[in-house]
Amino acid sequence: MADVDDSDIKILEMLRKNARTPFTMIAKELKISEAAVRKRVEKLIRLGVIKRFTIDYELENEIKAIVMVKTNPQIPTPEISKKIIKIPGVEAVYETTGDYDVLALVRGMNIISINKTIDDIRSLQGVISTNSTIVLRVWY
Structure with missing residues (x-):
């Protein structure tokens, strides 16, 4: 982006x-x-560079998993991704290249909740397999 300079990048790195x-x-x-700084942050929000402010947290005994998803080429990947992100326990969804089309970051308090989330992902129309x-x- 032409409107983002080195100072903006440094601000983004610090806020990240x-x-x-x-x-x-x-x-x-x-x-x-x-x-x-305030004006630059407001500009980055207006430009859509900063999409949201959030927290990153970790609970004791919490489990995280990465679920890689192969999708059916007949169904657009963004369509499947939008469904995956709505599943309880899914924290983030990334569309990727390579053997898998989607990577989902899953969070739960135990293996049972992780398995439930993975089963919900597998049950979506267009999901061929997961790893x-x-x-x-x-x-x-």
Whole structure:
């Protein structure tokens, strides 16, 4: 994007690591005013670069899984992805290249809830097969 410069990228990187980083701290790091940071963030929101502010959390004993999904080429992948993201327990959906068309990040409190979510994904029209793996550790 022509409207996004190096300072904007630095702001995005800082907010990606912690969306609650105070604008004053970002301003000090970039050696610009707090008002300039605020204007840049507002611009990034207006341009659609920043799509949402969210939290990343981890509960004790929580289980995460990655579910790779092969889809039927007769049904558009975005159509299937929109259905997958609505399934309880699905945190994020990525359309990918390679052997699998969709990758879903699944979260649950136990294996039973993970299996339920995977079964719900498998039951969707257009899903040919899945391959799942449990996440052991996440690094940011």
